[in-house]
Amino acid sequence: MFSKILIANRGEIACRIMRTAKRLGIKTVAVYSDADRDAVHVDMADEAVNVGPAAAADSYLVIDKIIAAAKETGAEAIHPGYGFLSENPAFAKALQKEKITFIGPNPHAIEAMGDKIESKKLAAEAGVNTVPGYMGVIEDAKEAIKIADDIGYPVMIKASAGGGGKGMRIAYSSEEVEEGFNASKSEAKSSFGDDRVFIEKFVEEPRHIEIQVLGDKHGNVIHLVERECSIQRRNQKVLEEAPSPFLDEKTREAMGKQSIELAKAVDYDSAGTVEFIVDKDKNFYFLEMNTRLQVEHPVTELITGIDLVEQMFKVADGEKLEIKQKDVKINGSAIEARVYAEDPSRNFLPSTGRLVRYRPPETGEENGVTVRIDTGVEEGGEISIYYDPMIAKLVTHAPTRIEAVEAMGRALDAFAIDGFRHNIPFLAALMRHPRWREGDISTKFIAEEYPEGFEAPLPEGETRDVLISVAAAIDHLSNARRRNITQQMLGEPVTFAEERVVELGGASERVSVTPGSEDSDESLVIAFTGEGKGRKIELNSNWWFGDPVWQGTIDGKPVAVQVRAILNGHALTYEGVEVSARVYTAREAELMALMPIKEPPDTSKMLLCPMPGMVVSLAVEEGQTVAAGETLCVVEAMKMENVLKAERDATVSKILAEPGDSLNVDAVIMEFE
Structure with a gap:
């Protein structure tokens, strides 16, 4: 096994690779740009080398700089992670020339599968089902329109060297083909330095399901079952899970067999992924093969118990696969949520800034449920305009899918981030969405369910009761704290009987706070005295001011509510609901009703x-x-x-x-x- 490796990447994937390397006793070398000088992956590595300016084209993508860093530090091998140079055959060839081991597939496999046009031709030759389309290079928009007319609408315009949703457009008419063709070429040129695009039939009501494959340098190839990646926006995955709730064993076996045949056709010798589009009748068609580790690999690791990074190390070092196909078993269900710096209320547009607060949920295994976080950020760090806006990958694993979903919902509620907009409320709302919970999904899910973009749901039912109760409990603690700080009425207990008015997102509810059943200051009962008269909720929590997440139990159920102080109240976030909560005495509520409302500025022009x-x-x-x-x-x-x-x-x-x-x-x- 290698004694020292270099990771030619940054962020969470660099940290992820280092964790396995450290467990195996392998020393690690990080590379970093000027923008990443203080990044987590730099601190985590045994050594670190600066490779240039912030822009990836001037640092992480410069092959000569990466090789020079490996030589300088004596690294025997390089793991590229994903993105950047991971699927660049010139990089793999350059490492071969320098006698540095590439922890990934051979250059031939990268070249064969990296070009989406050529890969589809190879897939067809290997007996893999392919989507109808035109695989040749398209010269201009006029030719693109003619091809699309012949295939039949809708069509997908895709960058030949693309990935991550870049250079990809769906067109339902000739006008959209012209606009999409030009935009795809421009994006492809900017992102990959290659503006070739191709066109294929767009399968409606599709599911995006991929097969993880693993091969060695001795001709052995296995598959590690599938991942469902159908929850996407702008062709970028948002949620992934394994196994798929849609596939049956017959379809799984057929997809796995075809994936292995394709991998063998190009002598594949590392971890890779064969991606398929699957229609409502379980017909599946080859999309592409990603010749690298995937972002969503943790869900496969959790259901199979196989460390994919470790396997990549061993295969790159020439070892034979010890795992046989019969050894691969599905254990439970795993879900991954990509936490992004983006604003769901603005059609998921990127957001940047400093991580003023970063408090992830607790990780580890408890009662058969595992929570895992892969990240490369820390509180005080910055989400830069230069790189992908991913903050972290939150992963849960449980014996059943619905248990994994519930665990993900709780973990998202306990994940506090502040400093810019992020998608945690959206992800939390998805965990409660009936279609998602039932597994009734497709790649059109977000477009169908949120056609006008995401708006945080209104607090209703049990969710509303939880938010009202937490707001009332915080107000009660605030009254106690003020008495101690000012030493007013020192030693006298806070009055419980006085009624309060909880204003929640424009609506209000009257409640009273009384001691709970437990002989403890941490136990309170919230009694609804207004419209919800008769309801009582018992809370138990040791929360105190400054903690960004209120955690405890409500009527015996574990609950986490994010808390952020605002003027005269607190912003609360729970199950995707974001509201401002303010608590008043009856007289204060009467006076607040008379206050004028400040109108926002007019930006309509x-x-x-x-x-x-x-x-x-x-x-x-x-x-x-x-x-x-x-x-x-x-x-x-x-x-x-x-x-x-x-x-x-x-x-x-x-x-x-x-x-x-x-x-x-x-x-x-x-x-x-």
Whole structure:
């Protein structure tokens, strides 16, 4: 086994690889850009080498710099993680030349499967089911429209060298093909340095299901069953799980067999993933093969008990696979949620900033349920505009799928992040969504269920009762704390009988707080005295001010509610619901009802930048009249191009930004008459 390896990556995947390396006694070398000087993966490694400026093209993607770092530190092998150089055959060949082991597949396999056009041809030759489409290089939009017309709509336009949803568009008409073709080529050129695109039939009501394969250098290949990755937005995975709640054993076996045949056809000798699109009748079609470790590999590890990174080390070192296909068993169910710095209420646009607060839930195994977090950030760190906005991967494993779902919901409720917008409320809301809980999903799930974007649900039923009770309990503790701090009425107990009015997101409820059944200050009973008169809820918690998560039990059930202090109250987040909670005496509530409401500023005549990003191009001029739906400009964020269009007919009166400008969220790009 290797004595020292270099990880040619950053963030959570670099940390993940280092954990296995350290367990095996392998020393690790990190590389970092100027922006990552204080990153977690740098501190975690035994050695670290700076490889250049913040932009990945000038640091993490420069092969010569990575090789120089390996030589400087004496690293015998390099693990590329995912993204960056992980599927670059030139990198693998350069390492061969320098006699540095590449912890990944051979260059031939990377080349064969890395080109989506050629990989589909190879898949067909290997007897793998493929989606109807045109696999040749398409020269221009006119040719793209003709091909799409012949295939039949809808079609998928995809970058040949693409991945991660970049350079990918769905078109339902010739007009959308023209726009999507040009956008896909531009994104592909920006992200991969290769603007080739191809077109294939888009399967409606599809599920995205992939098979994990593992091969060695001695011709042995096995599969480690499947992962379901159908919950996506903008073709980027959001939730993954293993096994799929949809597949039966017959389909699983057929997909696994075809995946192994494809892997053998290219002499595959590492961990890799064969991705399929599966229709409602369980017909499956090859999409692509990812010749690297996948983001979602933890769910496979948890249901099989196999450390994929360890297997990659062993295979790269020339060892034979010790695991046989008959040894692979499915144990329970695992779910992964990708925690992103993005704003679900703004159509999931990226968000950046400093992690003012980062308090993940507790990890480990308890009562048959495992909680795992893969991350590369810490409190005080920064989410940069230069890299992927992923903060962490939260993974739960339990004996059954619904138990894993419930565990994920609890873990998300206890995951406190502050400093910028993130998608935890959205993920938490998904855990309570009936279709998700039933496994009735497809890649169109988010578009179908949230066509206008995500809005935090209103507090209703049991969720509302929990939030009201926690708000009342916090107010009671606040009264006790104020007496101790000011020494007013020192030694006298806080009055329990006085009624309070809890204002929750614009609605209100009258309650009273009394001692709980346990002889402890941590036990309280919230009695509803208004519309919900007659209901009583008992809380037990040792929460105190400054803790970002209220944790305890409510009527015996474990509950976690995120708490953030705001003016005259607290912002509470629970099960995807985000509300402001304020507690008043009866007289205070009467007076608050008389207070004027401050109206927000009118921005209806402005185009605001919806996310931090760079202006790529302007499509209009000052004085120009535009129609609703007409393109105004293009803003790039996290290597994704976002087309901003007019919401109504208007005349452009002033343009305040130019191509190349870097803008903050809500910066004014242009004004209208």
